[in-house]
Amino acid sequence: MDLRFTEKERAFRWEVRDFIEANLPSTTREHMAAGRRPTPEMIIDWQRRLNTKGWAVPHWPMEWGGRDWSAVKRYILKEEMEQTPAPSLLAFNVDMCGPILLAFGTEEQKRRFLPRMANLDDWWCQGFSEPGAGSDLASLKCSARREGELYVVNGQKAWTTYAQYANWMFMLVRTDPSAAKPQEGISFLLVEMNSPGITVHPTITIDGVHEVNEVFFDDVTVPAGQLVGEENRGWDCAKLLLSNERTGHAKVGPSKERIRRLRTIACQPINGAAPLIEDPLFAARLTDVEVQLKALEMTTLRVLAEENRVLSQKRPNPASSVLKIRGSEIHQAITELYVMAAGPYGLASSIGEDGPEAMGPEWATLAYPTFFNMRKLSIYGGSNEIQKTIMAKAFLGL
Numbered sequence: 001m002d003l004r005f006t007e008k009e010r011a012f013r014w015e016v017r018d019f020i021e022a023n024l025p026s027t028t029r030e031h032m033a034a035g036r037r038p039t040p041e042m043i044i045d046w047q048r049r050l051n052t053k054g055w056a057v058p059h060w061p062m063e064w065g066g067r068d069w070s071a072v073k074r075y076i077l078k079e080e081m082e083q084t085p086a087p088s089l090l091a092f093n094v095d096m097c098g099p100i101l102l103a104f105g106t107e108e109q110k111r112r113f114l115p116r117m118a119n120l121d122d123w124w125c126q127g128f129s130e131p132g133a134g135s136d137l138a139s140l141k142c143s144a145r146r147e148g149e150l151y152v153v154n155g156q157k158a159w160t161t162y163a164q165y166a167n168w169m170f171m172l173v174r175t176d177p178s179a180a181k182p183q184e185g186i187s188f189l190l191v192e193m194n195s196p197g198i199t200v201h202p203t204i205t206i207d208g209v210h211e212v213n214e215v216f217f218d219d220v221t222v223p224a225g226q227l228v229g230e231e232n233r234g235w236d237c238a239k240l241l242l243s244n245e246r247t248g249h250a251k252v253g254p255s256k257e258r259i260r261r262l263r264t265i266a267c268q269p270i271n272g273a274a275p276l277i278e279d280p281l282f283a284a285r286l287t288d289v290e291v292q293l294k295a296l297e298m299t300t301l302r303v304l305a306e307e308n309r310v311l312s313q314k315r316p317n318p319a320s321s322v323l324k325i326r327g328s329e330i331h332q333a334i335t336e337l338y339v340m341a342a343g344p345y346g347l348a349s350s351i352g353e354d355g356p357e358a359m360g361p362e363w364a365t366l367a368y369p370t371f372f373n374m375r376k377l378s379i380y381g382g383s384n385e386i387q388k389t390i391m392a393k394a395f396l397g398l
Helices: 007-023 026-033 040-053 071-083 091-104 107-118 234-248 252-266 280-305 307-312 320-346 362-378 384-396
Strands: 124-127 143-147 150-157 168-174 186-192 198-204 210-223
Touching: 007 040, 007 071, 026 040, 071 252, 071 280, 091 107, 091 124, 091 168, 091 186, 091 234, 143 168, 150 168, 150 186, 168 234, 186 210, 186 234, 252 280, 252 320, 280 320, 320 362, 320 384
Parallel strands: 124 168
Antiparallel strands: 143 150, 150 210, 168 186, 198 210
């Protein structure tokens, strides 16, 4: 397998760079170059600019606003955006729920939801995890009882990212509590977040950020026409969605951008001290991570080369577990190097509204909060331990 980019692909990379240079607002560029999270307004604005260009959902079929791009072209676009850095496309819309509707949805569901997903007219969130069902997702208890042309939903979802911004949720619910196997009694529903009976409570994480939420459902009615696929067959949707999600967790582009920025930082003296890059231990660890990242990039390209075939079969690709494990480990290792580089300058930072004054450069004040936040990478989307079990079954037959 030749993993080198073709001449056309290299030319496309320059086209992407030119587009980003001409269209990414300077305020967004400066905000993200400092290592800050994009605001919801920045995410919406950038996705709509890309959608106008036809680049928001290029992996979707052309009849639904896509370009039928190869996985490699999509990878180039994503990598260039991440390395700029520019806001990421909202994955819940374009990489999770959208492809599930394309694979399992009705024509009416596609017409109703897909164009608005692509343009981020609707902000979607993911209702999978529960207090007692995280990596063991099939043990979920949030129920949906069929009553005529409605489902009545009761229960709770946890760690729901950006639920505070979302106006729609795609969720897994238990529709048959007496099924022989837990996976056989689960269905995939689309729920409007302003429905009566839905309550969103913020969960503030260790870095002082409101990113995730608890969502409670108290006799929430959902039209039966918002069931995706067959009743009690929602696990088929979930497996394909999680496979797509885990492929995205490789985070090659963000890791490249963080390493580039870290190497620049490490080459500069701070308060008269020698540049950190002259420390043999730090330099060796940085080089080791760079080598690991290059290996991950090659593995990602191999997986992407198989992606169209896998999606056509509506089956998950167990190789995505490899990307999830290595991507999370490498990204966490990079945040550890940032903490090493920040030293005491990262200890006093503006965490929360009442946090202490920063005493060092801005990148240093963000090092510790980012380090703590990125501990989640090896847990969400299916913990790394679960991914190893998936690989053992799929590749080794254990």
